[in-house]
Amino acid sequence: MPSDLELIGTCALFRGLPPAAIAELGAAAAVERFEKKVLLFHEGEPARALWMLRAGRLKLTKLGGNGQEIVVRFLIPGDPFGAIAILAGARYPVSAEAVEACEAFSWTPADVAALVERYPAIGMNSARVMSERMQELQERYRELATERVAQRVARAILRLARQTGRRVEGGVLLDLPLSRQDLAELTGTTLFTISRTLSEWEQQGLVELGRERVLIKSPHGLVTIAEDLPS
Amino acid sequence: MPSDLELIGTCALFRGLPPAAIAELGAAAAVERFEKKVLLFHEGEPARALWMLRAGRLKLTKLGGNGQEIVVRFLIPGDPFGAIAILAGARYPVSAEAVEACEAFSWTPADVAALVERYPAIGMNSARVMSERMQELQERYRELATERVAQRVARAILRLARQTGRRVEGGVLLDLPLSRQDLAELTGTTLFTISRTLSEWEQQGLVELGRERVLIKSPHGLVTIAEDLPS
DNA sequence: CGTGGTCCTTGCGCTGGCGCAAAGACAGTC
DNA sequence: GACTGTCTTTGCGCCAGCGCAAGGACCACG
Numbered sequence: 001m002p003s004d005l006e007l008i009g010t011c012a013l014f015r016g017l018p019p020a021a022i023a024e025l026g027a028a029a030a031v032e033r034f035e036k037k038v039l040l041f042h043e044g045e046p047a048r049a050l051w052m053l054r055a056g057r058l059k060l061t062k063l064g065g066n067g068q069e070i071v072v073r074f075l076i077p078g079d080p081f082g083a084i085a086i087l088a089g090a091r092y093p094v095s096a097e098a099v100e101a102c103e104a105f106s107w108t109p110a111d112v113a114a115l116v117e118r119y120p121a122i123g124m125n126s127a128r129v130m131s132e133r134m135q136e137l138q139e140r141y142r143e144l145a146t147e148r149v150a151q152r153v154a155r156a157i158l159r160l161a162r163q164t165g166r167r168v169e170g171g172v173l174l175d176l177p178l179s180r181q182d183l184a185e186l187t188g189t190t191l192f193t194i195s196r197t198l199s200e201w202e203q204q205g206l207v208e209l210g211r212e213r214v215l216i217k218s219p220h221g222l223v224t225i226a227e228d229l230p231s
Numbered sequence: 232m233p234s235d236l237e238l239i240g241t242c243a244l245f246r247g248l249p250p251a252a253i254a255e256l257g258a259a260a261a262v263e264r265f266e267k268k269v270l271l272f273h274e275g276e277p278a279r280a281l282w283m284l285r286a287g288r289l290k291l292t293k294l295g296g297n298g299q300e301i302v303v304r305f306l307i308p309g310d311p312f313g314a315i316a317i318l319a320g321a322r323y324p325v326s327a328e329a330v331e332a333c334e335a336f337s338w339t340p341a342d343v344a345a346l347v348e349r350y351p352a353i354g355m356n357s358a359r360v361m362s363e364r365m366q367e368l369q370e371r372y373r374e375l376a377t378e379r380v381a382q383r384v385a386r387a388i389l390r391l392a393r394q395t396g397r398r399v400e401g402g403v404l405l406d407l408p409l410s411r412q413d414l415a416e417l418t419g420t421t422l423f424t425i426s427r428t429l430s431e432w433e434q435q436g437l438v439e440l441g442r443e444r445v446l447i448k449s450p451h452g453l454v455t456i457a458e459d460l461p462s
Numbered sequence: 463c464g465t466g467g468t469c470c471t472t473g474c475g476c477t478g479g480c481g482c483a484a485a486g487a488c489a490g491t492c
Numbered sequence: 493g494a495c496t497g498t499c500t501t502t503g504c505g506c507c508a509g510c511g512c513a514a515g516g517a518c519c520a521c522g
Contacts, residue, residue, distance in 0.1 A: 084365055094369065120354060123356075123357070124318075125354075126355070127354055131319035134315055138324060141303075142301050145416075146301060146419070149479070180499075180500065189480085211487080211488060380509070412470095420509075421510060423510075423511080430470095
């Protein structure tokens with residue numbers, strides 16, 4: 001369990017800053033706790049803060065006109081969020097919802113502005129973090145446009161494994177409460193199709209399923225599907 | 232026709248920098264010319280340069296395993312490109328192709344590093360540009376995941392109108408050579424479906440079509456489709 | 463002004479995956 | 493330990509949009 005200053009000093013957004021900056025960031029940060037299913041903020045709301053996840057898991061979601069929701073991504077401790085609103089718009093372009101009990105740091109826009117002024121390396125760090133997320137989203141956009149559902153689902157699960165996977169006996173467990181609905185909203189399909197796809201994979205011994213739970217028994221098998229290789 | 236320094240000094244990436252910085256950027260920039268259909272660089276290639284479009288139109292594309300291509304976005308003069316490769320990876324995540332004769336500035340990674348060092352505001356500008364593009368891509372991702380083809384195509388055309396639209400008698404012309412195939416790759420559908428959809432809209436008098444040419448006669452009609460409103 | 467290349471249209475058949483309905487499996491609570 | 497709400501599974505019917513084939517239109521170039 002890293003200390004708060006350690007987490008702040010090593011996360012992608014604030015890495016490489018002088019100790020004085022880290023200390024200032026720690027001093028300016030507010031810490032809040034959120035229970036499962038609570039919305040930290042929602043899409044369209046004016047940006048109150050720049051956030052960083054301290055503990056737990058949350059998801060960023062986006063709403064469509066018809067009421068359909070999509071999951072933009074899941075976050076793990078150390079991930080910044082709400083940054084786009086602070087940088088580019090005055091409003092959050094996504095909602096943030098705790099998928100389990102969470103704790104998050106927050107900084108007011110004024111504090112952020114002052115810190116960026118004093119430590120301009122934060123600007124470059126932000127650009128780098130954005131670039132990485134952009135690269136991932138471009139890739140997912142391509143997948144959504146050109147690949148079949150099974151392929152996209154396999155990729156999504158492998159990506160989650162890289163992000164939150166935990167080795168346990170029998171395989172790699174996705175270490176977050178992940179409903180079929182969530183997975184559908186992450187991959188641009190429906191609850192039903194996800195259920196059918198996963199059930200089939202369970203038959204074949206690739207995964208083991210539970211309520212809001214996926215354990216990967218054969219990462220290699222999923223790669224085969226993700227890359228559309230002959231089995 | 233703005234001068235080179237004017238274009239560099241007012242583009243989103245370098246806006247607000249001191250005149251000395253603009254002058255340095257101008258001095259360090261190489262200018263190259265590319266004919267229609269020429270690739271400036273392609274996906275996966277190590278990043279040779281940070282680019283900015285000086286004149287013409289180009290598109291950023293991404294290739295799928297099966298050979299299918301998608302269009303990430305079209306660029307107009309003043310738009311930076313290749314930035315993600317410089318910031319986050321060593322390689323370009325997309326290809327850049329001239330859709331008509333183009334001219335582009337380029338800066339070597341070493342020059343970019345030196346300039347960022349000297350003028351740290353560039354870092355924040357990059358972050359802001361990234362944020363804006365990220366916001367757009369998140370929105371398009373949601374559309375692709377939740378909306379029907381016609382709706383997405385209408386949105387894409389309206390977005391292009393905002394970006395490159397030129398008032399002419401009879402409506403707003405999309406001022407770039409835009410094939411049905413391009414539009415398909417931009418919206419995640421096929422050439423055929425695009426052709427059918429546009430033909431129908433032409434029947435209804437919403438647009439006027441030509442070879443690689445779309446003229447919007449009724450923006451309002453397209454909005455109705457994009458937002459799925461009752462007509 | 464004819465020829466070849468590229469881009470566009472339209473008809474037809476097919477299917478992946480959606481949508482709904484109904485029922486089953488858990489987990490937490492009192 | 494029964495109850496209640498949430499999450500998941502599975503069967504069935506259907507259709508938006510894909511894939512292909514064939515033909516037409518337009519442009520550039522010799």
